[in-house]
Amino acid sequence: MVDRALWTAQELIAATGGTLHGTITKPINGVAIDSRNLNSGEVFIAIKGDVHDGHQFVVNALNSGAAVAVVSKPTDAMKAAGPILVVADDPLRGLENMGRAARAWNKGKVIAVTGSVGKTSTKEMLHVALSASGSTHASVASFNNHWGVPLTLSRMGRDVAFGVFEIGMNHAGEISPLVKMVKPHIAIITTIAASHLGHFKSLHEIAEAKAEIFSGVTSDGSAVINRDSEFFDFLAHEATNAGIQNIVSFGKHEKADVRLKQVALHPTCCCISADVMGEAMAFKLGMPGAHMALNSLAVLGAVKLAGADLARAALALADVAPPKGRGVQEFLEIRNGNVLLLDESYNANPESMAAAFALLATAAQARKGRRIAVLGDMLELGKFGPDLHKGLLKSLEENKFDKVYAAGPLMQNLWNLLPSSQQGKWVLQSADLIPALLRHLNPGDSVVIKGSLGSKMGPVVEALRKQFQPAKKDD
Ligand SMILES: Nc1ncnc2c1ncn2[C@@H]1O[C@H](COP(=O)(O)OP(=O)(O)O)[C@@H](O)[C@H]1O
Ligand SMILES: [Mg+2]
Known part of the structure; x- marks a missing residue:
């Protein structure tokens, strides 16, 4: 594998459509939107957050070692601290375009996870399970929104074998644009439940919003859906309508493709026996709780669909630990x-x-x-x-x-x-x-x-x- 920078200056300029002031001298080895945890050599994108506008921190970021900053409102102070890449539009558009470019050059298998609960846990399990078969890139924490998803995409190296993306939403219509950037081969919906229900009229509307994830799946892609959910038929129907031919279900249901046969719940882990699309598996999951056992079924279904090694994945699941504040x-x-x-x-x-x-x-x-x-x-x-x-x-x-x-x-x-x-x-x-x-x-x-x-x-x-x-x- 050739050791190359994550982004060359030319690629960055082409993707963002920006005009460079100054000279980029450092290899660009990462992408940051928060100057407080920026590593030297990263490109800093000055996006507008809920509270602050990233433009306030551009000089800081450059002084902390940013290779270049992408801005739409340049100042003399920024130019002096430079180099800066000036874009016409909101720099978030630049980040999205970087995300699209990174997705286009990646040849690995891409998996997107949504659902009312269990996205981060499932994403973490996939990260561990797929890493047993090849280099795996995954969202940090719950970076699952309009900036988290393009940021995660833009950080994906071109050689990674697997990319795992968490996609979240608070309102209808939010998942569609994100999943169209991610273009997953496999879309997982963990479950439908009353999260953010205040923004919807009913659980059914939540199911509709989650089903938006199918709209971005590649033409040969698959959907992984919860067989135990009251919305299974609806979601399967939505997946089919979106042109997805391969639907894999998971759960306790006797017709589930990835079926929980038995689970022993222990204080800090689960011992699970499952049928994974015809393969009998027995494994230990390093996270406790029946809900995590069910999430792990979606994980193994996706692992199999991604062509990764199922036995190694199951073995690796013994080592996962609950993310902070979640058990x-x-x-x-x-x-x-x-x-x-x-x-x-x-x-x-x-x-x-x-x-x-x-x-x-x-x-x-x-x-x-x-x-x-x-x-x-x-x-x-x-x-x-x-x-x-x-x-x-x-x-x-x-x-x-x-x-x-x-x-x-x-x-x-x-x-x-x-x-x-x-x-x-x-x-x-x-x-x-x-x-x-x-x-x-x-x-x-x-x-x-x-x-x-x-x-x-x-x-x-x-x-x-x-x-x-x-x-x-x-x-
Ligand atoms: N399948 C599930 N059913 C019920 N609760 C779950 C499930 N998966 C995870 N949880 C719980 O939901 C909370 C959020 O989990 P997390 O994985 O962070 O989900 P999300 O990223 O969707 O918010 C945690 O308390 C976790 O234990
Ligand atoms: Mg999350």
């Missing part, structure tokens, strides 16, 4: 024992709440203490919010929770339904739960902390970590 388990020392903490603070919706409660129940099975849920509001549910919060009661009961601590106006709906013996504390702001938790937690307790990112449950996790030392093992 990481740790033990914290408290008095003469420990608390098991399940950090699910990254995000929440009804589906993933239920999955997290079940996971805590599995992890707590061998422990003597209480099962405690510390919950923040699930956001973006619109008029469905109050009822969906009330609906959590059932799965708290099923998983035998002893206490609930809750923060936020929506969680009050759930709180009011709880028997007083289960009411720990309700507050408006998540931070106000911290003193009560620090006082009330006992050795042996198992605690899940979960809420939408905007409900700020992460700081609650951090406060516990700050107060209690990590403990090595279970009681």
Whole structure:
């Protein structure tokens, strides 16, 4: 393999259509949109974010070693710090065109993942599973939106064997333009659930929006769809309508092409036996939870479709770990024992709440203490919010929770339904739960902390970590 820069200056100029001021002297070995974590030699694209305009940071980026900056509003200070590539339009268009160019020269297999929950987990599993067969490029974190997708594309080396892209949406119409850039050979929809339901009239509309992913699949491509979803028939129909001939289903359903035969749920992993399109497989998944076991079926289906080595992929899945805030388990020392903490603070919706409660129940099975849920509001549910919060009661009961601590106006709906013996504390702001938790937690307790990112449950996790030392093992 020839060791070459990710982008040559000529390729960059051609893709962005910009005019160069100054001379590019460094090999361009990466693409950045955030000057705070820019590596020397990367091209800095000055895009407008939710809060800041990247143009404010161009001089900073160049001073930090950027090979060149792509801007639409040049200043003398930028030219002095230079080199800069001046484009007529929003630099985001330049990034998109870089993404398209990178996609065009890549000869590997490209996989796109969408779904209401499980995109990042599935993407991470694919990254690990495919890396066992060849070089694999994948989205960082949840870079799945109008800038995350072109950024990930523009960073894809031309020699990678596999590209894995997470594609997300908050509204209808967002997936179509993104998937048309990615042009996946394989499109996965993990599941349809009530995430961002507030922006839609019904779950069916969410299914329609997710089905947009089929519109960008290559002509010989495949769709991987959840057989257990109530929307399976609809999604399969949409895939066919989009011209996809090969549909692979996954799930517990007896007709699933990738079928879960058995799963043993352990506190920190699952042992799975599955039929993967006619091949019997038994493997260990390094992430706990029945929901993750199901995601892994989509992964193996995609691995097989991509022509990668299935046995190596299954072996590699033993080594995956939950991404930050999505099921990481740790033990914290408290008095003469420990608390098991399940950090699910990254995000929440009804589906993933239920999955997290079940996971805590599995992890707590061998422990003597209480099962405690510390919950923040699930956001973006619109008029469905109050009822969906009330609906959590059932799965708290099923998983035998002893206490609930809750923060936020929506969680009050759930709180009011709880028997007083289960009411720990309700507050408006998540931070106000911290003193009560620090006082009330006992050795042996198992605690899940979960809420939408905007409900700020992460700081609650951090406060516990700050107060209690990590403990090595279970009681
Ligand atoms: N198939 C699934 N069903 C229910 N919950 C899931 C599923 N996959 C993941 N989750 C949970 O959903 C939350 C978000 O997971 P993540 O993989 O980050 O999804 P996304 O990228 O779609 O937001 C986590 O709490 C995770 O444990
Ligand atoms: Mg994600």
